[in-house]
Amino acid sequence: MIKSNYENLEQALYEQFGFSAFREGQKDIIESVLSNQHTLATLPTGSGKSICYQLPAKLLDGVTVVVSPLISLMVDQVKLLKSQGFKRVTAINSLLSPQQKDNVLNKLGQYQLIYCSPEMLQQAHFIERLKQISVSLFVIDEAHCISQWGHEFRPDYLRLKYVIKDLNEPTVLALSATATPKIQDDIINYLDLDMDKIIYPMDRTNITYNVLESNHFVEKQEQLIDIIERVKAPTMIYFSSRQVTEQISSQLQRQFPELAIAYYHGGMEQQDRLLIQQQFMLGQLDIICCTSAFGMGINKEDVRLIIHYHLPNNIESFIQETGRAGRDGEHSVSVLLYTKGDEALPFQMIESELPDDHEIKSFLLQDVEGTLPEIKERFLKLQVDQTSIDSQDELIQEIIKNRNKRKEVKLKSVLELLEWVHTEQCRRQALFHPYQSEVRKSSYDCCDNCDFDIHNWHLHQNNKKNRTNDWQNILDELLPIGGRVT
Template identity: 35%
Template sequence: MLDETLKNRFGFETFKPGQKEIIEHVLNQTDTLGILPTGSGKSLCYQLPTYIKEQPTLIISPLISLMDDQVMQLKRHGEHHVACIHSGMDETERTQNAKQLANSRFIFLSPEFLLQPHNFKLVKSLDLGMIVLDEAHCLSEWGYDFRPHYALIGKIVNHFQNATILALTATAPSYLSYDLKQILNKSFYVVKTTMNRDNISLSHKNFADDEEKLKWLLPTLEHAGPTIIYVSSKKMCLTLAQKIYSYGFLTGIYHGDLSYQERHTVQHQFLNNEIPIIVATSAFGMGINKKDIRTIVHFHLSTSPSNYMQEIGRAGRDGEQSQAISLYQPDDNFLLETLLFTDIVTIEDVESFELGQFLPPEKSEVLEILYGHYTYQQLRTIFEISYKRKRLGYMRMLGYKNLDQCRRAYMIEFFEEKLSEKPKQCCDNDSEINKINILNRKKVKRKMDFNEKLQNLFK
């Protein structure tokens, strides 16, 4: 039955690894955590059961770009019973989608939207067959200090007692199952294939300073194919993009402070190969369904193995050979530590909040959202554990820069996974890596003065 539905509804002859097992458990009403690598068809794991169950599915999604991409893909394949509401829409669009909720087969909403009582009224009477937690690692990565509403998703899930929960992610730290149980009060059957992507080679380069990084990077981009360059800050986004543009390449920037329309435009240009290079913070990637990204460069190291594996996983979704290259110079250490630890909520912040003392508005807002659902002691424990996890992931990434063993094995070991077989182009420590050789044409040309233009007319 499943194979027949797969062929008739989606046009595929066979399932990819992990898909069928996840779908079978979901149809048996088993709450399931599916861990499948980027590009392995996680969306199918909720779409196919939705058609079989003939009940609406709520997809709780972390990013606007992710919602937009999945809605677009569904509509492209003929599905029109789709509703999506997010902050990038104008009032008319939001109103239209709100009216469609009751008749929709797929409903895409953020946790922040759902946890507002007047918004929850729109869906609370629906007979949901499934609730999907898309990019479920966000519950662990973002679930307290960055996106505190993620830590309250249990309020939504527990309202729909008859709905099966499907959590999906490409990267799962060992504690994700524990976090899901703590936040949702539910146990999950885990289906895990591998986080390893054989077609992405791993390399790392150490430099004395950023100028040396640039001397290596700029000529490398000439033959890197479609490329994402990850940087640590919005300021660096603009600075680096300007240097690449001056070197001759059309270049887009992407960070959290851009408007919805600006982000949408950059994504569209990149998807359509109008610009070959994106310089971005970690805000870019989820929901960017571009299969031919050949190169991922980390101008600054990621702050955790989870982020790193997510970000490099955006390369080579078509299965073709791709490359992930990270760069480091000594000043990066301070930069990354500042980025990771300066604004986190600490045990001391919880104690100050309990005593009614002043806190920065961002921290105060986080604790106000969480307070009432958690006791002060629970909050102290939560943020102590959060700090230790961040420190552990950060130290793992610092170890990556001077590694003399297999980079691939080192990285997936963090997720309690062992490398069964090394690909031919594994990493720069144990393989002869063939560089990607796909030309990025230089499209930025020097402006001609009037006399030059005049001369060209008569050539």
């Protein structure tokens, strides 16, 4: 299956991508998949996971399919690869018109690398076209989504094992930066494959961790403004509420008119989200206020500061989001702002994501599809799809039991993060030690419990911005052109 016009992988890496050497872990992962071994691999955020499937896509005779969670991530990857001379790549998603999608599907076998969402892989026509070509490598990027999102947000992640079987079980590569041992087990169990595990440490030695506690939300806002005043560098501020995201963004725009500040969340139009993301990537924004919908796969090297205004729902999300800082290896800081009672919001979100007993019974007994929030309906449909129980009473009890298990997992995750917030030991050790045998020594200041005082940290990093661009031209560049193979 491997093309033989290269003497070694280093030569292939240099000729195809211009890199003179592999980063830690990349070569081991590539060698594993090229030997047709199903592989689960973890590398720290920002350590070049995409090369682990992009180079094999060049070397294998068949097609590489990459399951990606976000359209914006697919668009960025395709645009970057084409700019680097990798022309036989495409993304199939909802941005394509029906005609563009047909053009791509008609030429599917001419591509080396195809990005798509797990939902697209549930479309029978797409699967039939994939079955007609040779899929040699099936990649699940951000594979922790199988465990974290599969039950409620994206149940089609849990159906990927059937897609893999339909495609005659090509070699599978599951990649993640935040797959804890429990999530690793979940991924392997849900995919139902015999997988080699190549696990590298998740900790990033150039990131300093800091928690700032406050007595009320006014003090929290004052802390936020103080940090931004002293640290004028590319910054991402994470929120759990879309409304608060917009409110704080507007407040900061008034407070710092000299800075370019915008917000991003899942309730915005797709094209608006793509535009904001591109502005941030190009250095035309200093600060982005965002929900967890932003950042996955973002490869901006010079982000210096990650601030969590609200508590994330779990430690894995926290690690994933803080890992978007300092991808160039330079010193960067993670700040979590905590006010007593902040845990109420993630607890409320858990309740809103899972159906109560009445909703479960109504869904099954009355078939009231469309009346429940989409996330609850997805959970219930998945439960029904995965069971062979005929008795409705027994099915109701089974779903209630499964709902309770999910709730317990989610609540435990919030409590673990709260424990970390209040720890008096080294934050780096407390954050990563449960997930890896050794925690590496920090390259800079470690954390506020060890040697770091954020009030003494000043950083002013000038961004060269070009804010006079024609935004329509930028948007045109972002949107993929379907069916073009060069």
